[in-house]
Amino acid sequence: MSIDGLIAQYKEILEDSPLNYAAQWKANHPGSKVIGCYPIFTPVELIHAAGMLPVGIIGGGNRLEIAHADSRFQSFICSIVKSTLELGLTGKLHFLDGIVFHSICDPARNLASVFKRNFPQMMVEYIHFPQNMTSRFTEDYLTAEYERLKGAYERLAGKTLTDDDLQRSIRLYNEQRRLLRELYRVRRETPQNLSTAESYVLTRVGTLIPVEEHIEVLKEALAGLRDRDEKPKDRVKVILEGSFCEQPPLELIEGLEAAGCYILDDDFLIGWRWFVEDIPVEGDPIRNLARAYIDQSVYSGVKHDSREPKAKHLIDKVRETGASAVVILAAKFCEPALFDYALYRRALEKLEKEGIPHLSLEFEEKMWIFDKARTEVETFVESMLFD
Amino acid sequence: MVFVAGVDMGAKSTKVVIMDDQKNMRGKSAVRTRPEFTAVAKEALGLALDQAGVQERELSYIATTGFGRYNVPFRDIQITEITCVGRGAVHLFPKTRCILDIGAQSTRAIRVLESGKVREFRTNDKCAAGAGGFIERAAKYLEVKIEEVGELSLRSDQPQTISSVCAVLAESEIINHVSNGQSVENILYGVHQSLASRALALLKRVGLEEEITFVGGVARQKGMVKALEETVKKKVNVSEEPQMVGALGAALLALKRLEKIRQNGREAPIKEEARVA
Numbered sequence: 001m002s003i004d005g006l007i008a009q010y011k012e013i014l015e016d017s018p019l020n021y022a023a024q025w026k027a028n029h030p031g032s033k034v035i036g037c038y039p040i041f042t043p044v045e046l047i048h049a050a051g052m053l054p055v056g057i058i059g060g061g062n063r064l065e066i067a068h069a070d071s072r073f074q075s076f077i078c079s080i081v082k083s084t085l086e087l088g089l090t091g092k093l094h095f096l097d098g099i100v101f102h103s104i105c106d107p108a109r110n111l112a113s114v115f116k117r118n119f120p121q122m123m124v125e126y127i128h129f130p131q132n133m134t135s136r137f138t139e140d141y142l143t144a145e146y147e148r149l150k151g152a153y154e155r156l157a158g159k160t161l162t163d164d165d166l167q168r169s170i171r172l173y174n175e176q177r178r179l180l181r182e183l184y185r186v187r188r189e190t191p192q193n194l195s196t197a198e199s200y201v202l203t204r205v206g207t208l209i210p211v212e213e214h215i216e217v218l219k220e221a222l223a224g225l226r227d228r229d230e231k232p233k234d235r236v237k238v239i240l241e242g243s244f245c246e247q248p249p250l251e252l253i254e255g256l257e258a259a260g261c262y263i264l265d266d267d268f269l270i271g272w273r274w275f276v277e278d279i280p281v282e283g284d285p286i287r288n289l290a291r292a293y294i295d296q297s298v299y300s301g302v303k304h305d306s307r308e309p310k311a312k313h314l315i316d317k318v319r320e321t322g323a324s325a326v327v328i329l330a331a332k333f334c335e336p337a338l339f340d341y342a343l344y345r346r347a348l349e350k351l352e353k354e355g356i357p358h359l360s361l362e363f364e365e366k367m368w369i370f371d372k373a374r375t376e377v378e379t380f381v382e383s384m385l386f387d
Numbered sequence: 388m389v390f391v392a393g394v395d396m397g398a399k400s401t402k403v404v405i406m407d408d409q410k411n412m413r414g415k416s417a418v419r420t421r422p423e424f425t426a427v428a429k430e431a432l433g434l435a436l437d438q439a440g441v442q443e444r445e446l447s448y449i450a451t452t453g454f455g456r457y458n459v460p461f462r463d464i465q466i467t468e469i470t471c472v473g474r475g476a477v478h479l480f481p482k483t484r485c486i487l488d489i490g491a492q493s494t495r496a497i498r499v500l501e502s503g504k505v506r507e508f509r510t511n512d513k514c515a516a517g518a519g520g521f522i523e524r525a526a527k528y529l530e531v532k533i534e535e536v537g538e539l540s541l542r543s544d545q546p547q548t549i550s551s552v553c554a555v556l557a558e559s560e561i562i563n564h565v566s567n568g569q570s571v572e573n574i575l576y577g578v579h580q581s582l583a584s585r586a587l588a589l590l591k592r593v594g595l596e597e598e599i600t601f602v603g604g605v606a607r608q609k610g611m612v613k614a615l616e617e618t619v620k621k622k623v624n625v626s627e628e629p630q631m632v633g634a635l636g637a638a639l640l641a642l643k644r645l646e647k648i649r650q651n652g653r654e655a656p657i658k659e660e661a662r663v664a
Contacts, residue, residue, distance in 0.1 A: 371454070372510060379469040383505045386470065386640060 003224025006217070007198050010205040015061075015250065019087075021208050022055040023095040033157060036099035037207075038084065038108065039245045040271035040302055041129065043289050045169040046150050047100075048211060050157035056207025056272065057099060059083045060092075062249045062366045072114065073107075078333040079365040080246035081107040088119055098123035098156060100149075103131075104245060104302040105336050123156055125149060133294055133305045142290035150286060166285035172211050174278040179218035180206070181273065184265065186222065188321055191237070191262035192230040197254045203269050204247075233262075236381050239323045240266040241314060242340065244300050246331035248363045255370040256327070260381035264321040267300065274298050301336040310340060311347035318351060325384065326351065326358040327377070331365070357384070390441050391448045391645060393637025394428055395468065396420060396455030399491035399519070399604065401427050402631050403435040405446075406638040410478070414439025415631055424458035450641035452633050454492070466640055468633050469497055469508050475636030476600040477503035480624045484596035487586050487615070487623075488633075489605035491519040494582075496589035498596060503636075509592045517585040519605040521554045525578045528561055529571045536575055540610025543576030545569075550581075557581065579614035587618050600624040602632040 001009070013021065026034050035047045036057040047054040060066075060083030068089040069082040087093050099122055101112035109126075116124045128145055130138045154160055180203060187194045202221050206214040240256075244267045257263065279292040297303065299313040318326060326348060330337035341360060348358045359380040361373055389408040395401065397420060405414035416434035421427050428451075436443055448463050456465035468488070476486045477499055486497040494511040511517040526533050547564045551557040557578075564574045582605070590599070599619060605611055606629035616623055626632065 375467050375469070376508075376510065379467040379505055379508060382466055382470040386466075386504065386643065 001220070003221060003228065006221055006224065007201050010217070011201045011250070013208075014201060014204055015063075018061070018204075018208055019055070019057075019092060019095075022053060025053055025210070026095045033097040034095050035153075036093060036096045037271075038099060038101045038111070039080070039269075040104055040300065041102060041274055041293065041297070042100050042127075042271060043146060043149070043293075044211075045166060045173055045285070045289060046146065046153055046161075048172070049161050049165040049169040050153040050159055052097070052153065052157055053210060055096075056204075056269070057084055057087070057093070057096075058204075058207060058247055058269070059365045060087050062251075062368060064366070066366070076333050077107050078246055078331050080331070081111050083365060084111065085114060085118075088115065093119075093122075096122055098125060098153075100125040100127065102127035103129050105334075108245075123152065125152055129293070129303075131304045133307060138294055139287070139290055142293060143284075143287045146286045146290055163285055167281050170279050170281050170285055170288065172215070174281070176206060176211050176215050176218070177273050177275055178278065179215060179222065182222060183218060184273075186225055188264045190228075190230075191235075191264060192232045193228040194225055195254075195257055196240075196263040196266065197250055197257065200250065200253055200268055203272065207269065207272055234385075235260050235262045236325055236384050237262045237264050237321070237323045238325045238327050239264055239317055239321055240268075240327045240329050241344075242301070242328045242330035242334075242337040243268050243363075244270045244302065244337070246334060246365050248329060248331075249365065249367050249370075252363055252367060252370050252373060255374045256329075256377050259374050259377035260385075261325075261327070261377065263327075264323050265317060267298075270298055270300055274300075301340040311344050314344055315347050315351065318356060323356070325356060325380070327380075328358060328360040330360070330362055332362045388445075389447050389642075389645070390439070390445050391450070391638055391641035392432060392435070392446050393471070393634040393639070393641055394432060394449060394451045394453075394459055394462070395471070395631075395634035395637060396424065396428060396451060396453040396459060397468075397490055397604070397633070398454055398493075400630070401431045401453075401455070402634040403428075403431040404631060404634040404638045405435045405439040405441055406635075406642060408642060410639065410642065412635065412638075413441060415628075415634070417630065420455065424455050425460055428455075428459040428461075448641040448645040450637040450644070452637040463641070464644060466637060469495055469510075470505055471633045471636030471640060472602055473497050473499040473505045473636065474503040474639045475632035475634075476602055476624075477501070478635065478639055479626045479632065480598065480600050483598045483600040483624055485590065485593065485599045487590060487599060487601050488603040489517075489519055489582065489586065489601075489611075490603045491523070494518050494586060494589060496586070496593045498593040503639075507593045509589045511585070511589065517582060517589075519603070521557065521582070522578055522605065522608070522611075524554065524558060525561055525575065528558060529565070529574060531571060531575075537608030537610050539572050540575040540579050540608065541613060543570075543572045543610070545573050546580055547573045547577035548580070549574075549577045576610055576614065579608070579611045580618070582611065583614040583618040586615060590619065595619065598624065600626075602626070602629045604630040606630070 033052040044054040059080035069086040112126045274297045393404045402417045414435040416431045418431045451459045451462040451465045452468045452471040472488045488495045494517045497508040498506045601623045
């Protein structure tokens with residue numbers, strides 16, 4: 001299939017019925033189990049090794065009407081928390097045997113309990129990620145936490161996980177993440193050949209289908225991209241930060257690009273490409289996974305690491321990509337992203353002095369009208385073009 | 388002589404400015420925006436060209452702005468209203484660094500550099516309570532013509548507070564004031580004060596600089612200017628035709644762009660969208 005056809009096919013799935021694939025997979029594999037993964041970080045290897053399908057439950061998109069969840073949450077709670085509950089309350093998560101949450105923010109933490117209460121048939125797991133990365137007990141602690149999770153999935157799947165099972169899964173996900181890193185490299189180096197909306201589609205589809213299939217999709221896409229040779233357009237190169245949990249509508253991403261930006265890097269779906277390098281396969285797989293979170297994972301608004309100031313990472317990212325501006329795109333009411341903006345302020349001011357301005361925008365998963373955001377980005381681009 | 392045009396297609400009216408290469412305004416026009424965008428833009432352009440005594444084929448560059456900027460197929464480039472208003476206001480008032488633009492559907496606070504380049508800006512939410520459309524609805528309820536609102540509001544002696552942040556709820560407040568026997572003048576000034584306080588919130592977010600310029604159709608209402616000056620506690624600049632500032636800025640940027648293209652010896656618009664249409 002051509003690269004255009006491949007992307008169009010998955011774009012349609014994402015826009016129409018993203019979760020149908022997993023439901024269909026379950027129907028085609030009697031006795032198998034599906035586990036929902038709420039953003040951001042899930043050690044999907046544990047789920048995969050148990051023969052289950054991990055599926056990203058990343059909100060309800062902008063076509064889901066929120067009718068029930070609004071009565072259960074306050075108005076200042078972000079959209080993704082509400083829409084995820086709405087999916088459950090309207091029976092759209094019927095195919096899930098379990099779902100996993102973790103400590104990213106207060107609403108997400110509480111969503112785990114809300115799910116437990118409302119959906120007793122579902123195995124709701126909650127990972128307590130360490131908040132202190134410098135303690136000598138951190139690795140032991142997270143290893144124990146992952147062992148506990150492994151035990152829970154063993155019971156659900158009715159299968160004991162061997163080191164071989166886990167190592168095979170780690171190897172597969174290493175391959176998937178390596179290909180995703182490659183996809184991002186292609187976009188960063190030749191943004192005219194791969195739009196952000198396209199790379200988003202190719203990444204997001206990986207949260208819905210088995211990793212084995214996603215690896216093939218990515219290989220096909222990367223091969224197809226080698227034939228693309230577009231002329232670079234006169235656009236401003238930016239990096240985008242702040243959309244690590246709730247995801248902006250695809251139309252908004254397209255709108256940002258059409259307003260005159262090449263987005264060289266972003267933090268969309270960061271939990272599905274959360275390691276900067278391969279996780280070691282040899283040795284104790286659970287400990288390797290734990291160590292990878294502590295030492296090899298990407299920086300993010302929801303990972304607390306006093307060794308690695310986030311603002312420094314932001315500056316490094318600007319330097320590495322050669323971006324000429326930063327766009328902060330945070331979800332409305334997203335505390336971690338909006339707090340980050342305050343933490344980034346000093347770094348952004350430093351960049352500003354070097355002639356690298358920034359723009360802060362807010363979005364909501366359930367957005368229909370993109371004019372305002374587009375006008376703001378266009379003005380931002382013009383302020384650089386009409387210098 | 389080189390001529391350019393700035394076309395500002397706003398939610399309520401479409402304004403055109405014809406300018407020569409010495410930055411003299413040679414012609415201008417304003418017509419009501421209707422759904423037939425191309426025809427409206429042609430009509431407004433024709434009127435302005437007539438006034439300037441310039442033929443359409445003599446135009447070297449056409450820049451469009453406003454919400455309908457993409458709906459003018461004969462444009463060379465489209466530029467946002469924020470960028471245009473910044474340039475236009477600084478052209479008229481060179482010392483201004485802070486601009487408030489209230490149009491029919493949107494309100495924007497803009498901070499600019501000496502060159503007129505936009506430094507920071509904030510726009511109102513997708514809510515009508517902070518823009519001209521709200522005044523229009525209030526005028527309709529009070530059965531006064533929109534052109535009279537500015538003068539009437541100036542005559543207020545006991546302004547009535549409109550506290551709601553929502554246009555629909557504010558309307559019921561207006562109805563309450565009417566049924567309590569309050570004068571039209573006092574209610575209208577209350578409406579202007581309500582808009583001014585919302586504008587202040589936006590202005591504070593971009594930073595209230597020393598010299599403020601007030602532009603957009605709503606700036607034609609004298610009562611609104613008074614309410615704004617009272618709220619920001621200083622005089623604000625208002626040009627003779629504040630609604631034309633966007634089109635003026637578009638024309639200035641058209642000249643700037645034309646100059647750059649000629650320097651580079653090439654004919655290419657900045658953005659690919661302009662070529663597509």
